[in-house]
Amino acid sequence: MSGIEDVANLAGVSKATVSRALSGRGYVSNDTRLRVSQAAASLGYVVSSSASSLVTGRTNNVGVIIPVINQWFFGSIIEGVERALLDRGYDLMLYNLTKSHEERTRVFEYFLVRKRVDAVIAVTLEITPEETQRLLALGKPIAGIGGPLEGIPTLSIDDVAAGRLATEHLLLLGHRDIMHVGGDIDEQMDFHVHSKRLKGYMEALTEAGIPYDQDSYVATRFDIPSAYQVGKQILGDPRRRPTAIFAASDEVAIGVILAARELGISVPDDLSVIGIDNHPLAEMFGLTSIEQRPDLQGEQVVEWVIRQLEEPGWSPPKRHTVLPATLIMRSSTARPRPRLG
């Protein structure tokens, strides 16, 4: 491993000049810059990031805290974040923080506080105001997907509005018997996504003058098999079967559709289904959905933290940023079948 001194000797200049030539900071004549680059290349020299971090205080790393990886929403965020970071010359340190308390503590006590990252991106990380203070005290740029989170710039779709939009779509088609298959309120790790989408649903119903019925909300985990099971239970009981279902995510919606198929219930003739996400599988199931783009959300928060790092004085929106979520109509929703008799 050759150090900067070797390059300096080979190029016939001082270490300082090598540093300036290679980093592009300060004055260096074109001639020497060239000689230095060639010397560096021929030696296979590459700067020691620890040494340069030590003096600059910058690591060029950004920490990303995320609760799940193997799910479309989260995987897409990572892809977006990674792409954006690499484009800007930063490296991504990944922390898969499941909701167990032990791991949470580890992050706060141990990781975040270490001097290894220049900025932090937190994905649907629900933290207490006290923890927020600790984070802010680090003096490092931080941004989140999810939220709102007091004091930290965050980003997400308006889940209440999305829930309303979905429900209103069904109402507009003429449905009055609409069930909501959503997440378990007690289990949500993300920013009350589950209760927010439920809230939007309830608001839309209320506005339409439809009384909200206890039984019309059923909880499930956010994956296809779980939703499939729940779907079979709901749809298996003819007295309970609604004319439409608002599923809190596309995975849930697909589970429900598969359950309906299994039971010989036609979608959308006998049952309309709408989801949220515009998941890659939505199209093949003809699923009407509300689109969001987690990859772009990832790019956006990267932009926030990096710009903060590189443009002194700049700062991202102080408050929560709401992203548009638009309805994509496909063939899983339709007017309810006219009642017989």
Added chain:
Amino acid sequence: MSGIEDVANLAGVSKATVSRALSGRGYVSNDTRLRVSQAAASLGYVVSSSASSLVTGRTNNVGVIIPVINQWFFGSIIEGVERALLDRGYDLMLYNLTKSHEERTRVFEYFLVRKRVDAVIAVTLEITPEETQRLLALGKPIAGIGGPLEGIPTLSIDDVAAGRLATEHLLLLGHRDIMHVGGDIDEQMDFHVHSKRLKGYMEALTEAGIPYDQDSYVATRFDIPSAYQVGKQILGDPRRRPTAIFAASDEVAIGVILAARELGISVPDDLSVIGIDNHPLAEMFGLTSIEQRPDLQGEQVVEWVIRQLEEPGWSPPKRHTVLPATLIMRSSTARPRPRLG
């Protein structure tokens, strides 16, 4: 930000002693160790990783290169790798290296060579012998999932054997008209997975005395919607329809099953389908599959590189390691329906 000196002053000892006390290396009396820890805690001190890297030459980072994130196989690997690394006190730097040539070069010219990671884990990264040499020249532990790769310890299931196993299962049930829906041979980025599974399929057929027919292999991308399209084409043509399909992955198999359902073809009565992976969705589709555990594969390679780092002299298996892949029978495969007439 308080440095080691502040801690030293507060505890009334030298910097050297603080370093020893906190790192656990060298002699320190219990008494002073305690005083130092308390001083450190009360100041919220945390060692500067750049400073300590600079002198020790260790970063405590491991680089992971992976072509895709948002796919079950790859997502599971990341989860496994992340868990194992964090357990051992290492951080994970994620590099999502899509197959574009430009990005590849970037990794070799730019990233791998930087002094930012102690070891490298490469997931299904196909590299030339020359590139391998460059990697090895770094003198850093490196291991791969996929392979084999000359000179680098790698790990994977035996794809040829998996292909055989799947096909033999169908043969054993009495099928003779078996199609293979696999990956595009020209497009494979992973270690010829596609052609290996195809090879296993062909070997099994040959062994059973069944001539291999050009038309009995069809290529698709490895996702449900693509496989669904392909499935509809194959199954839509009654003259072309086989009695069984060996799908190169569970996602492909599920696409085919959905296509069959759409066309009113009963699985397994009219068509048997087998896949590879034991994907989380396999169970709900009753899909017979060949199981592999990417998360454990991730843990294994982590073990390899970390042990190499921490146990001087130890080294992982020089050659490619083959993992067992076992058949999981479900309801998507059965004896072919007896021919009429």
Added chain:
DNA sequence: TCCTCGTCTGCAAACGCTTCCAGAATCTTA
């Protein structure tokens, strides 16, 4: 001609740790 200004370069001082070395204190053993 002299002065100023912009460009270019080198010296040397950090940056915050770890670790070698040596010395002091305590404990073992002959």
Added chain:
DNA sequence: TAAGATTCTGGAAGCGTTTGCAGACGAGGA
């Protein structure tokens, strides 16, 4: 009791960069 071994601690050198400062040089303006 002396000599050696063991445990504990501090001083100081270094890890490989970046950067403030100062000096040198040439060009342009008065």
